[in-house]
Amino acid sequence: MSQKVRKIVVLGSRSVGKSTLINQFVNEFYADAYYPTIENTYRKNIRYKGQDFECEILDTAGQDEFTPVNAKYAVGVQGYILVYSIASRSSFEMTKIVRDKILSFTGSGYVPVVLVGNKSDLHSQREVTAEEAADLARSWNCEAVESSAKNNDNIAKIFDKMIIAIEHSLNPPAEARGSCVIF
Numbered sequence: 001m002s003q004k005v006r007k008i009v010v011l012g013s014r015s016v017g018k019s020t021l022i023n024q025f026v027n028e029f030y031a032d033a034y035y036p037t038i039e040n041t042y043r044k045n046i047r048y049k050g051q052d053f054e055c056e057i058l059d060t061a062g063q064d065e066f067t068p069v070n071a072k073y074a075v076g077v078q079g080y081i082l083v084y085s086i087a088s089r090s091s092f093e094m095t096k097i098v099r100d101k102i103l104s105f106t107g108s109g110y111v112p113v114v115l116v117g118n119k120s121d122l123h124s125q126r127e128v129t130a131e132e133a134a135d136l137a138r139s140w141n142c143e144a145v146e147s148s149a150k151n152n153d154n155i156a157k158i159f160d161k162m163i164i165a166i167e168h169s170l171n172p173p174a175e176a177r178g179s180c181v182i183f
């Protein structure tokens with residue numbers, strides 16, 4: 001069966017673990033060292049419902065409120081993984097700013113997103129509850145996942161949920177498409 005290509009962009013504040021979680025997923029590799037990313041593309045196949053998806057995953061430099069969303073992060077992109085650290089409220093707030101920028105750049109009211117609270121191993125430093133992340137995700141009509149790239153906890157789940165969200169957006173159920181009845 002032919003492979004479908006899915007382009008996914010990973011965005012979020014600096015040092016929340018974007019590169020680390022991608023490396024855990026793609027290369028099963030974890031490093032404690034921190035090297036700020038400029039930009040990197042990774043590839044990995046994901047199998048979902050008997051279909052293979054060739055995922056192109058774009059790792060980006062940490063965002064702040066002044067970082068523009070450029071065409072690279074929008075043209076041909078089907079889904080976004082927005083990452084914050086559960087130990088950083090400001091990084092959680094940044095996911096809202098980044099999503100708003102994507103919506104205004106693409107001129108759409110909805111984009112497939114998985115909201116990821118990484119560093120879930122840092123229990124004693126937690127600043128963002130799982131409930132408020134779930135509430136935010138619900139308001140975006142998307143899913144929230146807490147992960148630890150350090151412990152390889154829930155990393156594959158992030159990408160599974162991303163593929164599901166993209167497939168739903170490309171093939172919405174009939175009622176969401178506004179089905180008609182022919183007599």
Ligand SMILES: Nc1nc2c(ncn2[C@@H]2O[C@H](COP(=O)(O)OP(=O)(O)OP(=O)(O)O)[C@@H](O)[C@H]2O)c(=O)[nH]1
Binds near residue numbers: 019
């Ligand atoms: N405790 C803990 N540390 C993590 C986790 N994920 C990443 N880190 C650490 O956090 C630091 C930053 O990780 P990166 O993956 O480089 O973060 P980034 O978001 O790609 O950073 P930028 O390239 O600046 O945007 C590194 O020292 C990682 O080892 C995690 O799940 N738990």
